Amino acid sequence: MIxxxxxxxxxxxxxxxxxxxxxxxxxxxxHLDPWLLGLLVVNSIIGLMAVYSATAEDMGMVLxxxxxxxxxxxxxxxxxxxxxxxxxxxxxYFYLISIVLLVLVLVIxxxxxxxxxxxxxxxxxSVQPSEFMKFAMPLMMAWYFSRKPFPPKLVHILGALVIxxxxxxxVALQPDLSIGLIIPGIFVxxxxxxxxxxxxxxxxxxxxxxxxxxxxxxxxxxxxRVLTLFDxxxxxxxxxxxxxxxxxxxxxGGLMGKGYLGGTQSHLGYLPEHHTDFILSTYSEEFGxxxxxxxxxxxxxxIFRCMMIGLNSFHxxxxxxxxxxxxxxxxxxxxxxxxxxxxxxVTGDPLPLMSYGGTAVIALLAGMGIVMSIHTHR
Numbered sequence: 001m002i003x004x005x006x007x008x009x010x011x012x013x014x015x016x017x018x019x020x021x022x023x024x025x026x027x028x029x030x031h032l033d034p035w036l037l038g039l040l041v042v043n044s045i046i047g048l049m050a051v052y053s054a055t056a057e058d059m060g061m062v063l064x065x066x067x068x069x070x071x072x073x074x075x076x077x078x079x080x081x082x083x084x085x086x087x088x089x090x091x092x093y094f095y096l097i098s099i100v101l102l103v104l105v106l107v108i109x110x111x112x113x114x115x116x117x118x119x120x121x122x123x124x125x126s127v128q129p130s131e132f133m134k135f136a137m138p139l140m141m142a143w144y145f146s147r148k149p150f151p152p153k154l155v156h157i158l159g160a161l162v163i164x165x166x167x168x169x170x171v172a173l174q175p176d177l178s179i180g181l182i183i184p185g186i187f188v189x190x191x192x193x194x195x196x197x198x199x200x201x202x203x204x205x206x207x208x209x210x211x212x213x214x215x216x217x218x219x220x221x222x223x224x225r226v227l228t229l230f231d232x233x234x235x236x237x238x239x240x241x242x243x244x245x246x247x248x249x250x251x252x253g254g255l256m257g258k259g260y261l262g263g264t265q266s267h268l269g270y271l272p273e274h275h276t277d278f279i280l281s282t283y284s285e286e287f288g289x290x291x292x293x294x295x296x297x298x299x300x301x302x303i304f305r306c307m308m309i310g311l312n313s314f315h316x317x318x319x320x321x322x323x324x325x326x327x328x329x330x331x332x333x334x335x336x337x338x339x340x341x342x343x344x345x346v347t348g349d350p351l352p353l354m355s356y357g358g359t360a361v362i363a364l365l366a367g368m369g370i371v372m373s374i375h376t377h378r
Contacts, residue, residue, distance in 0.1 A: 310371075
């Protein structure tokens with residue numbers, strides 16, 4: 001006969017087990033992934049703290065960014081409720097709407113710093129349609145390849161290149177030659193099982209086309225960015241200023257940083273765009289090497305979770321889409337990190353969930369909602 005104390009312990013353990021199961025099912029009924037959601041919330045809080053510091057404690061900008069996060073998480077919840085089959089059926093429409101928005105930018109867009117990249121929406125403000133295309137692209141490419149044989153044939157790959165080429169041209173006319181727009185499509189190409197011979201051929205074709213792009217496509221300021229990458233001191237007060245000041249900010253942070261709100265490069269105005277493109281430099285100066293390691297570990301966990309959801313998906317569309325969104329997230333972390341450290345040219349791409357800017361935050365969180373939908377609708 002079981003003693004009363006052991007019986008009570010066993011009964012409590014069973015009750016706890018049921019509660020854990022019930023909690024898990026609650027998350028499943030909400031179509032949310034608690035691990036991914038928790039990581040995104042922590043990253044968003046750090047991002048708001050960084051914006052508060054980088055904007056010299058400008059509460060107006062912080063509140064606008066907080067509003068963007070709020071809208072983004074609401075969209076994340078809504079997107080998570082929609083089954084993947086709905087996204088699969090409507091992916092071409094998302095792509096076409098994004099194309100129309102890119103055309104509207106060229107016609108009636110706002111010109112800032114010599115480029116047309118924004119649309120003014122009454123009651124909302126400025127939006128950047130190219131940020132939405134970064135997620136419309138993997139939606140469209142996943143839809144396209146989920147209907148083709150694996151691995152894809154050459155004719156199917158050529159069709160995919162057309163899908164990527166159209167928005168690339170529209171964005172290049174703004175002008176903006178950030179390769180971030182086509183990278184999600186390239187990731188889907190790789191994930192679709194494209195043969196290594198074709199991949200090697202694509203790299204060789206790009207190498208052949210590079211001189212043509214340099215001579216006839218790149219603008220003068222874009223060429224200067226590339227040249228300055230190799231020798232920023234050659235134009236220390238011009239094109240090389242951003243990189244030099246960014247490196248100073250990163251180096252002065254040391255191991256532990258100068259403390260929150262203690263950065264001098266950004267607060268004294270030496271570091272341009274310290275709340276947008278170069279916010280990681282501001283963060284590095286204040287939190288140091290260990291703070292950056294923590295942030296990168298957080299990013300790695302988000303990327304890993306997205307990839308695991310993609311790999312565990314039971315259908316090709318979900319596998320391609322979730323994995324591509326995770327890899328796209330990784331790419332923009334890598335691109336921005338390389339940019340602020342002088343390893344890559346300055347492209348103007350934001351650091352996910354850190355840089356000030358509403359459109360990028362909302363689009364990214366909506367994309368994460370789609371990943372959760374793939375995970376919970378099986």
